[in-house]
Amino acid sequence: MLDKLKNVFKxxxxxxxxxxGASAAGINAVKTLRELDKEADxxxxxxxxxxxxxxxxxHVxxxxxTVEEINFVEEKFIDDNKIKWIKNQEVKGIDEKAKLVELEGKIIEYDKLLIATGASSFIPPIxxxxxxxxxxxxRNIEDIYKIKEKASKSKNVAIIxxxxxxxxxxxxxMDYENLNVSLVYTEPFVLNKQLDKYTASTYENKFLKKGVKLYPNSKIQEISLKDNKDVKGIKLENDILVECDMIIVATGVSPSVEFVNNTKIECDRGIVINDKCETTVENIYAAGDVVGKxxxxxxxxxxxxxxxYNMAGVEKQINDSFAFKNSMNFMGIATVSLGIVNPIxxxxxxxxxxDGDDYKxxxxxxxxxxGVVAQGDISYTGALAYLIKNNVKIPNIEDRIFDIGYGDFLTLKENGEFCYSL
Incomplete structure (x- = not known):
């Protein structure tokens, strides 16, 4: 396709x-824009x-x-793709009529704009x-540096x-020396949106062996503070006090959309987009956590x-919106969940x-x-994801469900390539 586009912008x-935004959506967007338009600014x-x-x-x-080791692009990515990177700048507003982005003391013009500002951590009203x-x-590397510094001096940390x-x-x-770790959560088991009770319990048991204290089904009354407002503990509804001198809040995120409030960009818990990632304002697109999906x-x-692609004038739609896939590997235990994890x-x-450490x-x-939940042996989950995403009917499913593999749905083309035979 790129060969056909060589003269589009000539x-x-x-x-x-x-x-x-310079995370997953933004970085992949600038990379693709440069591939499509060699002359663009x-x-x-x-x-x-x-x-x-x-x-x-x-991992940090x-x-x-280190933060350098979790960089997901090449060392000279910005230079090689001739991208002008304006760092340490928060967007203050957008003028969609004049096609301007307002920064702190600076105005940037655009022809096409992508909003990929992600999300910020949600702090519940406790x-x-x-x-x-x-x-x-x-959420950000700055958060991590603060956590590391405090954790090195702390005795008790509680995660909400x-x-x-x-x-x-x-x-x-949990591997910090002399640091007691507590986990407080309202759900009956950990990772309840991704896992079922059995697979969650595998991780819970490992955490308990590591000395982590678990507080499931817990509702928080308030945070107990010292006179100087340093945290002292988390007071639960049953009057249990979870002692801590630092707290980490992990209760979800809110799309970072404050700067579009005075525009005609429609929001519904995030920026509204169509299958082309277009917003409700011409020449403005959105992608990633900011869309709130x-x-x-x-x-x-x-x-x-x-x-x-669509910013560059090449029509493209999201051809795979299947997002109910989670994979994780804590303490050497691999788990994958696909589709729904519990019957509707x-x-x-x-x-x-x-079968031993393997569960399906x-x-x-x-x-x-x-839906599928697999722990331990996670082979063939790629084929299973395809079957779930495409609602493929499988004859005699009850007799063969645990034996489904790639071989059941692959065939060989004349040119020697494999393809799904569905």
């Missing part, structure tokens, strides 16, 4: 593309001064990696939580929230690439198999698989 005034604007994977921040907490000292989120970010924080902190890395990448109603059938659960109905 003789034209260079297009000025402005991309807000591409400006990247970000609050960050480094490019890094937020999914790997817990645990001291297994009494004293926002007023206490040593309360942190896990047992989703992926909360569990990442536990994994990053399934906040996972692969979808942000796809949206960033799709937005770039009694019309769905559930079958499970446990299928949720199906009318010869179609709607």
């Amino acid at each position: 003789g034209k005034q260079p297009t000025k593309y402005v991309v807000l 591409i400006i990247l604007i970000s609050k960050d001064e480094k490019i890094y994977s937020r999914c790997m921040l817990h 907490i645990s001291n297994h990696k 009494k004293n939580l926002r007023d206490g000292n040593f309360v942190y989120a896990v 929230g047992a989703g992926l970010v909360g569990i990442d924080a536990v994994a990053g902190l 399934n906040a996972i890395w692969p979808l942000a990448v796809k949206q960033g690439i799709t937005a770039a 109603d009694e019309s769905y059938k559930v079958v499970t198999r446990c 659960k299928f949720i199906y109905k009318d010869d179609v698989i709607y």
